[in-house]
Amino acid sequence: MRTTLTSTETAAPALAPASLLHLLWLASPALPVGGFSYSEGLEAAIDAGxxxxxxxxxxxxxxxxxxxxxxxxxxxxxxxxxxxxRGDTARIRTLNTWLLQTRESAELRLQTEQMGRSLREWLRHLPGADAAVLDFAATLEPSYPVMYALCAAGPCGAHTAPAGERDVLLAYAFGWAENMMQAALKAVPLGQTSGQRILARLAAEIPAAVEHALRLPDEERQAYSPMLAILSSRHETQYSRLFRS
Known part of the structure; x- marks a missing residue:
């Protein structure tokens, strides 16, 4: 189910400049977490025609x-x-475990674990990082989304006011879209103009996806994409490939 915001709804307050820059930083494909090395099954879909x-x-x-x-x-x-x-470590551990357990192939789980560890390590070297929070994070086999949420929550003092949930999700989704567009450019292959048209299409769809995610209770979350799981599994033994997933 997709939701379109109406013009009568109250606009969210503008982010403080430092908060906005922090989210742009987190969403950037230049962040040293290795996102550029994964296609999330897209390369296998291309190989399968x-x-x-x-x-x-x-x-x-x-x-x-x-x-x-x-x-x-x-x-x-x-x-x-x-x-x-709110410092709810039990809830964090439950969410992280759910996400790891619902990765449908070995390489998709490897991706979220590797990117999660890299993001945790990056956060550890930022000035003002909360040592107690990082000590708890070190006890997790971290998933990338849970570590991203930690960075967006502001434990490193990188922004003056916390960003809202909607803004955090929009930034994450756009960073994902940029990475996936670049994967398509390399693997199809496509030109830069085609890539920008794909990104524009994704950008138009992201707000509805975010609104849907914000409304989902625990019992309605799901990770069920059989074709993607099959393609990802095939990709693990694909003869020639550019990406790790």
Missing amino acids: RVGNETQAAHWLVEQLHLTLARSDLAVIAQALRAWR
Whole structure:
């Protein structure tokens, strides 16, 4: 179910400049967490002949946004953000465990664990990081969305006021979209102009995906994408590949 905001709804207050910059920083593909090395099954879809041009790539990624990201990662981030801010370590551990257990292939789990560890290490070297929070994070086999929520919650003093859940999810989704667009450019392959059209299509879909994620209670979160799981499993033994997933 997708939701469109109406013009009568009250606009959220503008982020403080430091808060906005912090979110842009977190969403940047330049962040040293290795996101550029994964295609999340897209390369396998290309190899299988399911994606071979700009239109098919855009359709594939839009469906992935709504069927997997909105119903799993984005929903977990929203819940984890609240838990980090109130210091609810039991809730954080539960969310992290759920996300790891619902990764449907070995390489998809490897991706979230590797990126989660890299993000945790990056956070540890930032000035003002909360040692107690990081000590708890060190006890987790971290998933990337849960570590992203920790960074967005503001434990490092990088911004003057915490960003709202909607803004955090929008930033995460757009960072994902940029990474996936770049994967499509390399693997299909496509040109830069095609890539920007794909990104524009994803940007138009992201707000509805975020609204859906914000409304999901625990019992409605899900990670069920059989074709993506099959393709990801095939990718693990794919003869020639550019990406790690």
